[in-house]
Amino acid sequence: MGYTLAVIGCGTMGVAILSGIFTRISQESNESSDLPTKFIATVGRSTSIDQLRSSLPSTSSAAKDTTILSGDEGNLEAIRSADMVLLACKPYMAKTILEKQGVKEALSGKVLASVLAGVTMAQLQAWAPEDCEVVRTMTNTPSKIGQGMTVITTIPASSPSTTSSRLTAIFSSCGLVRFVDEKHFNVCTALAGSGPAFVAMMVDALADGAVLMGLPRAEAVEMAAQTLAGTARMILETKTHPAVLKDGVTTPGGCTIAGLMRMEDGNIRATLARTIEAATLHAAGLGQDKK
Known part of the structure; x- marks a missing residue:
């Protein structure tokens, strides 16, 4: 009906x-x-x-x-x-x-x-x-x-x-x-609602790195976005834990582990986790009367 x-x-x-x-x-x-x-x-x-x-x-x-x-x-x-x-x-x-x-x-x-x-x-x-x-x-x-x-x-x-x-x-x-x-709901708002902005910034940053190393901007953005989209789809469809997927790409002495160590040097895990924390706390105040 x-x-x-x-x-x-x-x-x-x-x-x-x-x-x-x-x-x-x-x-x-x-x-x-x-x-x-x-x-x-x-x-x-x-x-x-x-x-x-x-x-x-x-x-x-x-x-x-x-x-x-x-x-x-x-x-x-x-x-x-x-x-x-x-x-x-x-x-x-x-x-x-x-x-x-x-x-x-x-x-x-x-x-x-x-x-x-x-x-x-x-x-x-x-x-x-x-x-x-x-x-x-x-x-x-x-x-x-x-x-x-x-x-x-x-x-x-x-x-x-x-x-x-x-x-x-x-x-x-x-x-x-x-x-x-x-x-x-506040953490869901931070993770999924605000998440596209956080993900877009990651794609932009990865593309910047590729541009720094000589790849044209259009190709860099396309590759970064498709790599992120494909990885996310693998996690959803195969139910593979992200850490397992990461380890599957990381060979001893390879370029992936070199890149991962640089990410860890920048405290990327803590930064991303704290990003969700900050957005969650802020979401709790939206829609409420300002004092």
Whole structure:
């Protein structure tokens, strides 16, 4: 049975999620019954409508049929028309949007799924009506090409089965999905949500090293990115522990061990681990009132 998905405050993450869904729909001859059949997206200003439209896949009929609304009235109309609401605005805007007149009533009996870093279930439940099912999710920008990583708060057994199946269908279109307890969300935000930026910096640094040694920039970036992508895929598909994979490439007296020792000289393990620690602690403060 078809249903309508409204993406409220559709910025970078909203576009990534919608793009993943639209790509999945266009690739499948028999569309999943758990995917939305109608889409509404909202932006803050009417001047942003054309920009959002151009950000969605141009070859997707679902993207072309997506309704785009703007402003507070647009948010309210979208929520009223939707069966499931995906809150994708900036974290600090959540309370303002959800406390606008008429929004609480419009959310009655519906599912509100948030992709906002740092905004807790307790906050969302306080801003939504009691009969609105609140779910917290976190995904990342590779969702745009179907290679994302999404975590969703554990769905209570008492919830309608459609909640879990629909959320799984939506985010599986964007990549891998895991259900986790909310207590892990800040570290998931740091590792997966911020992770693409950390990985991009590593690719850039590896490419810089190759450029330093004479390889043209374009080839250096391509090789660095593909090497990282291929290694990650090996770990996921073969379930090989990263340390085992590393040892398999490292021969006595070879160039790999020479490079690894230089990485250890730079405390790369501690630096990367502390990067996740710092981002996790910062994520805990997002969406909270500043004192």
